[in-house]
Amino acid sequence: MLQLNFNQLWRYQDEFLHGMSLTLLLTLVATVAGLAIGLAGAAAAGSRFAALRLLVRSYVEVIRNTPALIQLFLIFFVLPYAGLRLPPVYAAATALSIYMGAYATEIIRGGLASIPRSQVEAGQCLGLTRWQVFRHVILPPALRNIYPSITSQIVLLLLGTSLASQVSAPELFHAAAFVESRTFRSFEVYAVVCAIYFTLVLAFRLAFAGIGRIAFRWPTGR
Amino acid sequence: MALVEISNVHKSFGEVEVLRGIDLTVEKGEIVTIIGRSGSGKSTLLRCINGLEQINGGEIKVAGELVHSRSTDLRKLREHVGIVFQQFNLFPHMTVARNITLAPVLTGKIAKGDAARELARKVLAQVGLEEKIDAYPGQLSGGQQQRVAIARCLAMSPYLMLFDEVTSALDPELVGEVLKVMEDLATQGMTMILVTHEMNFARNVASKLVFMHAGMVHEEGRPADLFANPATPELANFISSVR
Numbered sequence: 001m002l003q004l005n006f007n008q009l010w011r012y013q014d015e016f017l018h019g020m021s022l023t024l025l026l027t028l029v030a031t032v033a034g035l036a037i038g039l040a041g042a043a044a045a046g047s048r049f050a051a052l053r054l055l056v057r058s059y060v061e062v063i064r065n066t067p068a069l070i071q072l073f074l075i076f077f078v079l080p081y082a083g084l085r086l087p088p089v090y091a092a093a094t095a096l097s098i099y100m101g102a103y104a105t106e107i108i109r110g111g112l113a114s115i116p117r118s119q120v121e122a123g124q125c126l127g128l129t130r131w132q133v134f135r136h137v138i139l140p141p142a143l144r145n146i147y148p149s150i151t152s153q154i155v156l157l158l159l160g161t162s163l164a165s166q167v168s169a170p171e172l173f174h175a176a177a178f179v180e181s182r183t184f185r186s187f188e189v190y191a192v193v194c195a196i197y198f199t200l201v202l203a204f205r206l207a208f209a210g211i212g213r214i215a216f217r218w219p220t221g222r
Numbered sequence: 223m224a225l226v227e228i229s230n231v232h233k234s235f236g237e238v239e240v241l242r243g244i245d246l247t248v249e250k251g252e253i254v255t256i257i258g259r260s261g262s263g264k265s266t267l268l269r270c271i272n273g274l275e276q277i278n279g280g281e282i283k284v285a286g287e288l289v290h291s292r293s294t295d296l297r298k299l300r301e302h303v304g305i306v307f308q309q310f311n312l313f314p315h316m317t318v319a320r321n322i323t324l325a326p327v328l329t330g331k332i333a334k335g336d337a338a339r340e341l342a343r344k345v346l347a348q349v350g351l352e353e354k355i356d357a358y359p360g361q362l363s364g365g366q367q368q369r370v371a372i373a374r375c376l377a378m379s380p381y382l383m384l385f386d387e388v389t390s391a392l393d394p395e396l397v398g399e400v401l402k403v404m405e406d407l408a409t410q411g412m413t414m415i416l417v418t419h420e421m422n423f424a425r426n427v428a429s430k431l432v433f434m435h436a437g438m439v440h441e442e443g444r445p446a447d448l449f450a451n452p453a454t455p456e457l458a459n460f461i462s463s464v465r
Binding site: 118119121122123124125126127128129132136137140141144216218219220 | 272274297298300301303304305307309311312313314315316324325328329358360361374378
C-alpha cells in the first residue's frame with residue numbers, strides 16, 4: 001500500500017519557487033523572441049526574393065520536424081565546438097526561442113494570408129501607405145485570427161520549457177528531479193510539480209481569454 | 223480639359239485581352255454609367271482608372287495626371303478618387319466612425335478627435351446613417367454597409383467617385399436606399415463613373431451611357447437616345463435581355 005507523505009517536500013519550497021520563476025522567465029523570453037522571429041519570418045515568407053523565402057521555409061520545416069530536445073542539445077553541446085559556449089539557461093532560452101519562432105512564423109504567415117486582398121485594396125484606394133495598410137487594415141484582424149493558435153502555442157511552450165532541465169537549467173522540472181533525488185518521494189514530487197504546471201497553464205489560459213475579450217471586441221461573421 | 227481622359231487602353235490578364243483599345247472622356251460633373259454583359263471589361267476599366275490594375279497599352283489621365291506613369295504619386299491621386307466596391311470592403315474591426323475617419327486622419331487632412339468625429343457625422347448625415355456612428359460593420363445590413371462605404375469615400379472629399387456594381391451584392395429590398403444616396407450625390411454635382419446593372423438608374427440619372435462589348439466601347443451617348451435607338455444589334459439585344 002502506497003503511503004503518501006508530502007511533509008518532506010515543504011522544506012524544498014524555495015527550489016520549487018525558483019524553478020517556477022525560471023520556467024516563467026524562459027516562457028516569457030521565448031514568447032517575445034519567438035513572436036519577433038515569427039513576425040520577421042512571416043514578412044520574409046512573403047518576400048520578392050526566392051532565396052529568402054526558401055531560407056524561411058527551410059527554417060520552419062527543419063525546426064518543426066525535429067525533436068526540440070535535439071535542437072537544445074545541438075546548441076548546448078555542439079555549438080561550443082564552434083566556439084560558442086552558452087550557459088544552460090541561455091542555451092535553453094535560445095533553443096526555445098528558435099523553436100517558438102518556427103511555429104510563430106507559420107501561424108503569423110497564415111494569419112496575414114487570411115486577410116482578403118479586397119481589404120488591402122480598400123486601404124490603398126483611400127490613399128494609405130503600405131505601412132498604414134499593414135498596421136491598420138491587415139494587422140488587427142490578422143491578430144484576431146491567429147490569437148487562438150498563438151496562445152495554444154505559448155501554452156505548449158510553457159510545458160516545453162521542462163526540456164531545459166536536460167541541460168541542467170534549474171527550472172521547475174529540474175527542481176523536481178533535484179527534490180526527488182533528495183527525498184525519494186517520486187510520486188509526491190511529481191504530483192506537486194504536475195499541479196503547479198496545471199495551475200500555471202490554467203492561469204495563462206484565463207488571462208489569454210480575458211485579454212482576447214478586451215482586445216477583440218468587434219463582431220465577426222458576415 | 224476633361225477630368226478623365228482614357229485613350230486606346232489595352233489590358234490583358236495572361237492570354238486574355240480584356241480591354242482592347244478603350245477611348246472615353248469624362249467631364250467634370252458628368253455621371254457616366256457603364257453597362258454591358260459580364261466579362262465585357264467594365265469593372266476592369268473602372269479599376270484601371272484609379273490604378274488598381276496595370277494597363278498594357280494606351281494611357282489614362284485623371285485631372286491631367288497619367289495614372290500609370292512611374293512619376294505619378296498614386297497614393298496622392300487616390301486621396302481624390304474614391305471607389306466603392308461591390309462587397310463594401312469596410313474594415314470589420316473598426317466602428318463606422320473610425321472606418322470613415324481613418325484615411326482623413328492618417329493622410330493629415332483632419333485632426334484626430336472632435337474634428338474627425340464631426341466629419342464622420344457630416345458624411346453620415348449625407349447617407350442618412352448618423353445614428354450608426356458607433357456601430358461595427360458586422361452589425362449593419364448590406365445596404366447600410368454600402369452607404370457607410372460611400373460616406374467613407376465622401377470623407378476624403380473626392381473630385382471623382384467610382385462605383386463598381388455597388389448594388390449587385392445587396393438583397394433586392396436594400397438596393398433602393400443605396401441608389402437614393404447616389405442620386406443625391408449626382409444632383410450635388412459629383413463626378414461619377416459607375417458600372418451597374420441598374421438600368422433605371424442608367425436611364426434616369428446618368429448624363430452619359432457607355433455600352434461595352436468585347437473589351438471595347440461599343441456605343442456611347444445620351445441614355446435616352448441609346449435606350450430608344452440602339453445603333454447596333456448588340457446593344458439592342460442587351461437592352462431587351464435586361465428589361
